[in-house]
Amino acid sequence: MLNIIFYFQVHQPYRLAHYNVLDIGNGDKLFDDRLNGQVMRKVAEKCYLPTNKLLLELIKQNEGRFKIAYSITGTAIEQFKLYSPETLDSFKELVDTGCVEIMGETYFHSLAFLYDTNEFLDQVKMHRELMKQEFGYDTVTFRNTELIYQDRLSDIIYEIEGFKTIVTEGVDRILQWRTPLYAYKNYSKDINLLLKYYQLADDIAFRFSNRDWPEYPLTVDKFVNWIDHLTLGETGGKNLFLNLFMDYETFGEHQWASSGIFEFMRHFPAEVLTRKHLGFATPKDTTHLANYQQESLSFPEPVSWADEERDLSAWLENDMQKNAIETLYELMARIKQKGDPELLRTARLLSTSDHFYYMCSKYFQDGDVHKYFSPYDSPDQAYIYYITALAELEERILG
Amino acid sequence: MNILMFTWEFPPLISGGLGMACYGMVKALLSQGIKIDLVLPTKEMVYFPLRQESDVDTLPAVFLDPKQHKEFSERTFKTMNERLEYIGISSHPESYFSLRDIKRYSTAVKKVYWLSEVVTNEERDLWEEMTANLIGEEDLIRKVQEYTLRADRFARVLDYDLIHAHDWLTYPSGMLAKQHSKKPLIVHIHATEFDRAGGPGDERVHKIEHAGMTYADKVIAVSKYTAQMIMSRYRIDTGKIRIIHNAFSIPDDSVMTPKRIFKGPTVLFLGRITLQKGPDYYLEIAEKVLKVHPEARFIIAGTGDMSRYVLRKSAAMRLKNRFLFTGFLNRKQVERILQAADIYVLPSVSEPFGISPLEAMAFGITSIISKQSGVAEVVRHAFKIDYWDVDLWAETINHLIENPDKCTKMGIEGMHEVNRIGWDEAAEKIRHLYSSTLAEFIRRPLT
Numbered sequence: 001m002l003n004i005i006f007y008f009q010v011h012q013p014y015r016l017a018h019y020n021v022l023d024i025g026n027g028d029k030l031f032d033d034r035l036n037g038q039v040m041r042k043v044a045e046k047c048y049l050p051t052n053k054l055l056l057e058l059i060k061q062n063e064g065r066f067k068i069a070y071s072i073t074g075t076a077i078e079q080f081k082l083y084s085p086e087t088l089d090s091f092k093e094l095v096d097t098g099c100v101e102i103m104g105e106t107y108f109h110s111l112a113f114l115y116d117t118n119e120f121l122d123q124v125k126m127h128r129e130l131m132k133q134e135f136g137y138d139t140v141t142f143r144n145t146e147l148i149y150q151d152r153l154s155d156i157i158y159e160i161e162g163f164k165t166i167v168t169e170g171v172d173r174i175l176q177w178r179t180p181l182y183a184y185k186n187y188s189k190d191i192n193l194l195l196k197y198y199q200l201a202d203d204i205a206f207r208f209s210n211r212d213w214p215e216y217p218l219t220v221d222k223f224v225n226w227i228d229h230l231t232l233g234e235t236g237g238k239n240l241f242l243n244l245f246m247d248y249e250t251f252g253e254h255q256w257a258s259s260g261i262f263e264f265m266r267h268f269p270a271e272v273l274t275r276k277h278l279g280f281a282t283p284k285d286t287t288h289l290a291n292y293q294q295e296s297l298s299f300p301e302p303v304s305w306a307d308e309e310r311d312l313s314a315w316l317e318n319d320m321q322k323n324a325i326e327t328l329y330e331l332m333a334r335i336k337q338k339g340d341p342e343l344l345r346t347a348r349l350l351s352t353s354d355h356f357y358y359m360c361s362k363y364f365q366d367g368d369v370h371k372y373f374s375p376y377d378s379p380d381q382a383y384i385y386y387i388t389a390l391a392e393l394e395e396r397i398l399g
Numbered sequence: 400m401n402i403l404m405f406t407w408e409f410p411p412l413i414s415g416g417l418g419m420a421c422y423g424m425v426k427a428l429l430s431q432g433i434k435i436d437l438v439l440p441t442k443e444m445v446y447f448p449l450r451q452e453s454d455v456d457t458l459p460a461v462f463l464d465p466k467q468h469k470e471f472s473e474r475t476f477k478t479m480n481e482r483l484e485y486i487g488i489s490s491h492p493e494s495y496f497s498l499r500d501i502k503r504y505s506t507a508v509k510k511v512y513w514l515s516e517v518v519t520n521e522e523r524d525l526w527e528e529m530t531a532n533l534i535g536e537e538d539l540i541r542k543v544q545e546y547t548l549r550a551d552r553f554a555r556v557l558d559y560d561l562i563h564a565h566d567w568l569t570y571p572s573g574m575l576a577k578q579h580s581k582k583p584l585i586v587h588i589h590a591t592e593f594d595r596a597g598g599p600g601d602e603r604v605h606k607i608e609h610a611g612m613t614y615a616d617k618v619i620a621v622s623k624y625t626a627q628m629i630m631s632r633y634r635i636d637t638g639k640i641r642i643i644h645n646a647f648s649i650p651d652d653s654v655m656t657p658k659r660i661f662k663g664p665t666v667l668f669l670g671r672i673t674l675q676k677g678p679d680y681y682l683e684i685a686e687k688v689l690k691v692h693p694e695a696r697f698i699i700a701g702t703g704d705m706s707r708y709v710l711r712k713s714a715a716m717r718l719k720n721r722f723l724f725t726g727f728l729n730r731k732q733v734e735r736i737l738q739a740a741d742i743y744v745l746p747s748v749s750e751p752f753g754i755s756p757l758e759a760m761a762f763g764i765t766s767i768i769s770k771q772s773g774v775a776e777v778v779r780h781a782f783k784i785d786y787w788d789v790d791l792w793a794e795t796i797n798h799l800i801e802n803p804d805k806c807t808k809m810g811i812e813g814m815h816e817v818n819r820i821g822w823d824e825a826a827e828k829i830r831h832l833y834s835s836t837l838a839e840f841i842r843r844p845l846t
Contacts, residue, residue, distance in 0.1 A: 021698060021725045022735050024660050319714035327719040380710050390720040391661075391696070398662045 002181070002231045002240040003281035003289065004272060005194065007069040007143070007167060008248035010048075010091075011109050012040055012076045013354035015375050019388045030346065030389050035375060037083045044084040047252035052090040054262060058269050059099045066269040067099045069282045070248070071143050074107030074130050075352060088134070095135045101282035102131050104139035104163065110351035111315060113144055113153060114302070115329045123348070124160065141165040141283040145353050147196065147245070147305040148312065151298055154186035154193075163191070165283050167245065169305040170195035174297060181230060181240040183290040187298040192287050196245040196305060200226065205246040209259035217260070220267045224275070231277060239289045241281065245305070307362070315356040320383040325356055327390050334397055343396055350389065358382035400833060402428075402435045403559035403576055405550065405569035409439055410455075412488055415671065416645075416754045417589050420621075421565060423648050426455045427826030433833070436557050438572070440546050442487020443467070446553060460486050463552060522614070529571055529610040532603040539568075540603070547571040554579045561833055565589060567604055570611025583616040583840045585832065588625055589645075593632060594749045597674035609633050617836050619829070621645050621752040622773020628751075641832055644777050646822040647757035653734055655762050660739040663694035664800045667740035667764070669733065669755050670747075672703030677746035677769065677786050682709060684746065686716050687793035692800050693721065700725040700736050737762040741806060742799055746786045747772050756781065757820065760813040765806045767795055777820060780813040 017032040058066050072091065080088035094100045106112055106123035107130065113120045124142075131137045142163045144153055149168035157163045170180030180195035203223070207213045215222070227242060247254065255261040272278045281289060306314040315321060332347045358374040359382045376382040404425070408418030425435055429452045437447040444467075445460045457479070462468035476482035533544060550572030554562075562584045564573030570586055577584040591608060592600035612618050612635045619641050620626035626642050629635045649655070659665070666685070670676045678699065685697040699709065699722070706724075713722040725736060737743075743759035743766040750772035757774065760766050760781065768775050769786040784791050799806040 021660065021700075021723050022728075022732055319711060319717075323714040323717050323719060326717065330719075380707055383710065383714065384724050384726070387720050388723055391723055394720060395660075395662060 001237075001277055001279060002227065002242055003279050003285070004227070004242045004244060005069065005281055005283060005286075006067075007071070007103070007243070007245045007283065008250075009143075009246070010070055010072040010076050010248045012036070012043070012073070012079050013109065013352040014075055014079070014349045015039070016350075016355065016385050016389055019385045019392065021388055021391070024388070024392045024395055030392060031349065032375075036079060040079045040083040043249060043253055044080075044087045046257070047249050048084070048087045049090060050257070050262065051248065051251040051265075052087070052094060054266060056090070056094055056097070058266070059094070059097045062269055062273065064099060065273055065280065067101070067280045067282045067285075068094075069101040069103055069141070070094075071103040071105050072131075073105065073109040074127055075109060075349070077130060077134060092135060095137060099282075101141065101284050102135055102137040102139055103141045103143050103167070103283065104128055104131070105143050106145055108348045108352050109145050109354070110348070111145060111148070111325065111353050111356065112351060113148065113156070114312070114316070115325065116332065117156065119329075119332065119351075120156070121160070123351075138162065141167065143167045146314075148302055149299055149304075150302040151187045151300060154188065154191045158186075158188075158190045164287050165192040165194060167194045167243065167283055168196070168299075169303050169310055170198055170243070171299075171303045171310050174299055174303065178295070178297075181242060182238075182292070183241055183286045183294055185294045185296040187296055189294075189296045192290070192294070193297060194241060194243050194283055194286060196243045198305070198310075200242065201244045201246050204244065204261075204264075205250045205254065208250075208255045208261055208264070218264065220264055220271045223264075223268070224271045224278075227272070227278065228275060238292050239286075241286055241289075313362065314360050315353055318359065318361050318379075320359045320361070320379065321356045324359065324383060324386050324390070327387070331390060331393055331397065338397060340397075343393065346393060346396075350386070350393070355382070355386055359386070400433055400561070400837070401559040402433060402561055402563050402833065403553070403557055403582075404435050404437050404563045404565075405572045405576075406437065406565040407440055407546075407568040409437065411483065412439060416752070417566060419754055420589060420645050420752075422455060423646060423822040424826060424829065425449060426452055426648075427822035428829060429454065430823070431826055431830050433830060436553075436559060438550065438553050439488070440542060443485075444549060444552070445486050446557065458483070458488075463556060525574075525610045525614045528606050529574060529614075532606040532610075533571055535603065543568050543571065547575060550575050551579070561585065561837060563587065563833075564611070564615075567592070567608045567611060570607055574611060574614050577614065583836050584614065585617045585619060585836060586611050586615040587619045587621075588612070588629060588751065589621055590751045591625070591628055591632070593628060594625075594751050595675055597748050605633075609635075612639075615639070616840065617641060617832060619643050619832070622776050624771070624773045624776065625751040641828075643825055643828045643832070644773065645752045645754055646820050646825045647754050647761065647817065648822050649758070649761045650730075653761075654738070655734075656738065657763070658735075658738040660736075661696045663696055664692065664742065664803075665740050666695060666697045666742045666744060666796060667700065667736060667759070668698065668744055668746075669700045669736070669759065670745070672699065672701050672706045672709055674705065675748055675750070676703075677748050678703075678705055678709045679712070680746040680748075680786055680789055680792070681744065682712055682716065682718075682722075683789045684744070684792045684796065685713075685718060685722055687789060688796045688800075689718060689721055691793075691797050695721065695796075695800060697722045698725060698736065698740070699723070700728055700733070702727045733758075737764065740764050741803075742767065742796060744792070744796075745769055745772065745774075746792065748786050750774065757817050760810075760817040763810040763814040765799060765810040766813060767792065778813065778816060780809060780816045 014031045015035055107126040108123055112123055128139055131139050140162055142157050147168045180197045184193040186193055208218055251261055302312050303310055335343045335347050359379045361379040406421050410418055410422050435449045444463045447458050447460050462471055554576035562573050562576045564570055565587045566589050573584050592604040618639050623642055626640050668681045672678045743764045745756050745768045747769045752773035756766045756768050767782040770783050771786055775783045782795050
């Protein structure tokens with residue numbers, strides 16, 4: 001049996017205002033409320049609302065046989081409430097079907113894991129409480145920001161009561177000859193590991209509307225046949241897991257409605273379910289479905305799902321990114337010492353990984369992707385606004 | 400006395416100190432009874448007949464074409480800006496005139512015809528030098544070509560006693576006007592190509608500078624530093640050179656009350672971020688000071704070809720949020736940042752004059768300026784340090800941070816000093832130079 005696991009990342013950052021040195025101390029807002037509202041309403045209209053509606057229909061049609069998982073960041077939930085409450089309601093409706101798993105992560109979609117373990121634990125706890133409060137859901141699967149993972153992460157997550165599984169990227173340099181279709185264990189065999197099957201996931205997320213791709217157009221039939229072929233090697237009755245992890249904005253935002261992405265999704269589950277050895281599952285199901293001795297995998301260096309490199313270089317490669325994030329965590333430590341909740345919240349909003357992503361200056365193909373997602377003209381401009389905002393934050397600390 | 404004046408910058412057309420200097424100078428000259436016809440690189444073919452002090456702000460304009468002028472004078476403009484737009488002036492010099500309108504210079508320049516009026520072999524050589532080097536496809540060169548072609552018309556139509564041209568962009572025009580009118584030419588050196596490039600620079604520009612200065616009857620240098628440069632690098636006849644320092648008059652509407660932005664000591668670099676201004680030395684200075692005084696902030700205000708380099712270097716040096724960038728600032732924003740600064744630095748590698756420190760001092764900010772600058776010759780109440788001596792810069796800043804009373808005292812003394820440096824005195828010298836040049840010219844033997 002091969003179980004398809006759809007997991008969608010739902011996230012919106014609080015984008016910074018075009019903050020200038022001359023604005024410091026004026027009491028102006030650090031974040032661009034107008035832009036953030038605009039983006040949220042646009043993405044809700046193009047992606048969240050139509051996709052939620054479609055997936056709800058599919059779940060109802062298939063009577064428990066079609067399942068999906070989400071991770072929804074705290075900053076996204078907050079902005080749903082501010083700018084698109086109907087989106088939050090539609091997610092609640094989805095969770096209420098019982099066919100949806102909600103996963104745990106950092107509330108602020110931050111890189112705290114890499115810089116400040118206590119802060120990381122705080123943000124994970126905040127997110128867990130939020131999921132309980134909004135959806136009545138106890139999270140048992142963890143995904144770190146942008147699927148960043150290394151052995152140390154599993155140690156920390158294992159210490160938190162309740163988490164059984166972590167999802168991350170199926171990086172070739174770790175897997176080598178192995179397939180990401182099996183459920184694995186972390187290096188110390190304490191935690192269940194699921195690895196993204198990036199070739200097939202990216203066919204939907206990145207290549208779906210690319211006319212230069214030899215496989216264009218991607219039809220349901222073709223895609224399900226490819227999936228079917230994956231199972232040929234496995235004849236021992238073991239349960240396999242095809243992890244299709246992607247940004248939720250793939251639907252209607254990255255791949256426009258005119259590309260046919262919604263039609264693809266509408267017909268996909270029915271086609272899968274006509275084949276008797278294919279089905280759907282959620283990450284938490286894998287702990288009891290894995291009917292074999294799970295091999296353990298060690299990730300000595302951090303990996304992620306971003307860019308060709310699948311490492312941290314999208315956020316932490318150049319000096320602008322490093323200077324910015326090091327300064328942030330230094331200020332955060334000072335704020336905690338001072339114990340000012342309002343300043344701490346501001347620092348945490350500034351810890352969202354997107355701010356560092358906008359400063360990425362890798363060129364070639366990946367640089368284009370960064371540019372597409374950035375509200376600023378250049379990485380340098382993004383850095384200037386950010387470092388100036390950190391000066392404002394520091395003046396507030398001194399205040 | 401009527402002066403035909405060529406300059407590339409004049410408010411609101413400003414990209415650097417040249418426009419500010421011309422503004423102060425022209426205003427003071429007008430108050431001393433000099434009449435000036437000003438030619439700027441405007442989109443439309445206009446000149447500005449300036450007769451009284453207030454004209455520097457209202458900029459009365461005359462179209463060379465009578466029909467166009469009639470249209471212009473019958474038109475009512477709601478705002479000053481609208482009127483300036485019509486003439487083709489904006490605050491960005493890049494938009495002076497459209498390059499589409501420029502005819503090909505090589506065919507348009509009547510070189511043979513120009514040379515026909517040349518008398519001596521020496522003159523011929525200078526014309527050859529100028530025309531042979533005013534060739535190129537770069538936007539700036541082509542704009543200078545167009546400006547020069549127009550100068551031909553202005554030189555014939557207008558009535559003037561003497562020609563005054565500022566910096567190399569207008570030297571060909573000045574030469575042309577002198578050629579036509581046989582009136583004396585004064586060229587004014589605000590900066591040479593050596594200063595701007597921080598190295599050898601563009602050879603064509605050197606040649607044009609050389610031709611202009613040699614062809615001129617008098618050469619005004621804005622400092623001893625510049626005069627030295629003109630003598631040693633361009634071999635200009637010492638007898639022709641006059642040193643008249645720039646001055647600074649604070650605009651009447653300036654708000655100068657200190658108003659902090661940062662709680663810690665604030666150091667300011669204000670100017671183009673380009674090699675000439677020494678931004679890389681500023682980074683090194685900041686790094687050294689921050690090791691001793693991590694509470695200090697270093698602001699870099701301006702833009703330029705080295706912005707990106709300085710930005711990335713400051714991050715690589717891990718100067719945290721202690722080294723900040725304002726980007727381009729307009730006049731009011733410059734005032735705002737000056738209100739917030741404690742220490743002003745000008746670590747220029749080569750600065751013919753440098754008006755910006757005078758402005759900072761007028762705000763009562765303690766200033767540290769490069770010894771390789773003209774402004775160092777005119778102020779006493781400022782620290783003067785070799786641009787490359789970063790250790791001394793850092794020690795001086797540390798000392799000022801540690802002795803705030805001393806810093807304040809120095810700032811106040813500097814303010815008093817700068818308030819005495821007005822354009823009137825400099826304009827007086829220029830007026831004298833006009834008179835003596837004219838007198839010499841009238842007395843010259845006829846050839």
